[in-house]
Amino acid sequence: MTLFFFLLIAIVTVISAILVIVLRNPIHSALSLVLTFFSIAGLYILLNAQFIAAIQVIVYAGAIMVLFLFVIMLLNLEKEKRVSEKHPLQKAFGVSIALFLLGGIGSIVATGVLYGNMGTETAAKVSAVGNTKAIAGLLFTDWVLPFEITSILLIAAIVGAIVLTKKEL
């Protein structure tokens, strides 16, 4: 049953991801990207990562994609012109590199064997405390320094975005 759900979501994800890069109208692309993000959130739920699934919807599908749509509409982008004919070679080159990458990485990960050290947070242990609480526990103990670095990253981004777009600086 889960396998069925997985395959269903996976197919939706791949199709909407392909639509993102083939659709000519940026708004349509952005909307199919939203769909991709939603289906990835579904995959996170299948992986027992409820917290991540929630912030995937809130941050990615919510905040980030709304920002994208907002800018696309603000700039009033028309359909992309078919300028790419100028570079058929570059296009072919790009696609072949990407397929090469897919072949290489795909064949490596297809074995599905991980040699890495096993951790201690088994599914049973995590579900006993709750996924969100368990992540919060890690975030504010082991990973507290990276968490604080993120705050510097965000303030730099805020200052940067304001500097670039504010009318009268």
Next chain:
Amino acid sequence: MDLVIPKIDALSLCPELVLSITAMLVLLVTVYLPKGRKDPAAYVGLLGIFIALMSLTLLWGKPRYAFNNMIMVDNFSIFFNMVILVTAALSILMSITYLKEEGMSHGEFYALILFSAVGMMFMTAGANLITIFLGLETMSISLYVLAGFLRDSNRSNESALKYLLLGAFSSAFLLYGIAFIYGATGTTDLKGISEFLSRATYMKDPMLLAGMGLLLVGFGFKIATVPFHMWTPDVYEGAPTSVTAFMSVGVKAAVFAAFVRVFSHALWDLQPDWNQLLWILAVLTMTLGNVIAIAQTNIKRMLAYSSIAHAGYIMMGMIASNELGTSSILFYMLAYAFTNLGAFGVVILFGRKGEGNLDIEDYSGMGFKYPVLGLLMAVFLFSLAGIPPTAGFVGKFYIFSAAVKAGYIWLAIIGVMNSLVSVYYYLRVTVMMYMKDPVKDLEGLHWSPSMIVALIIAVAGTLLIGIFPSPYLDLAKQSVLHLM
């Protein structure tokens, strides 16, 4: 469930903390300053950098991990932090008048330089791939903005966009590499990775090799190695010149520090694998950088290609992968910092608002009209070319001898041949300065006190390191002793 908060080891974070607080202070101070007179914000920033530099001495010689092995404060990171702080200070000094001339004198500029430097310092100290990644992003995001800081200039916008798109693209690769390494070893802790790999039961896992390759791509983009260099000339040319100076040195220092830590330390057991790759990349980078630099007519573009070539030389130190090699990387970085910042300083001072005086042709006759400036430029160019008695010569000497000592004779020969090629285009500028008549009016040079200070520091550093290298080399050698 009990939360055990790790010990807040504020001392280990001292330089980063001081710098972050200064950056926020700069943001506050700038609000209260009248429009167009934001110099005090820069001085606040400089004061913060000075305090951070002083606080580095508190940490020297006491290697330790902090925050649950997220960062390691050892002499290696302190040395790189010193280079980064000096770079930030010189860039701020060079920016003050430059920004006024461009009509973009805003305190946020200095704050972003400081935030970027904080990111770099977390990269050099990062003992976990995630810390390194977050440091890298903090650095890059501030730099994307700085590259586009002259927001009314088309070139600056273009430079920011190109840097952003390729930077984000490359960090996706870096992140995928981190994911693979996490999968293959079960940890992102550098010490954990090296312990895992040195276990006897370990066999060559393709996932680990793929992760290593992707990390190489990610780092390669940031330090501009061929074939991941194509963004460099455009970004360097279009960005405000003082930002170009900052990123040509700061980014290289930070990324090389992380590069050495990850590859020469965590992935040491894969050394035979990455060494071959690096060998090829280094040769390509040196050769292409130098050959294409010959054809450039714009001085910023020429210096961009020259910085690509220098990344190639520095990689030789990594390939040598012995103690001399690593310490020569540190030494070279220090020498390169003073030299390159100085060269960009002259370019800033000589340049005009907008895109004036950036062609190599424009330097004709400059040596007679402004003897001091000409002399300074000549010193910096000689140092970049590696002609004694400058810092660049000693740096190259140690890097090449490290390569020879490790048995990479051919690599050293290719390196020396490349240096010879590079002499041509560096000297061409000098020849222009002294042997040609001016093609245009060279009036209107504004010597500002801050720029004079910056140039004096740069030229003093270049010559001091070149003439009395041994104390600095000792410093570099001590820095790699406790490399954990």
Next chain:
Amino acid sequence: MIPLSYYLVLSAILFTIGVVGVLVRRNAIMIFMAIELMLNAVNLSFVAIGKHLDSLDGQVFVFFVMAVAAAEVAVGLAIIVNLSRNKETINVDEINIMKW
């Protein structure tokens, strides 16, 4: 129980689609969206690997990556808006004062 390899292969496919998008599209916003797709592919790998290794670290990484992506998008879109104000195009082929 779905095998790990399914997730990793799916993630590799998404990553490749993102790479193709970056290399083929000429509109800066589209390129940027393709990059977001690549980051999401990596996030999927992180969560899947983390689950397989009985470790929550993978999910913590995703949290950080999302913060980074949000910051990157804010700055990136600011750059794009600023550019289109000055140039009225965001096609990367027409953004070519300097040789690309």
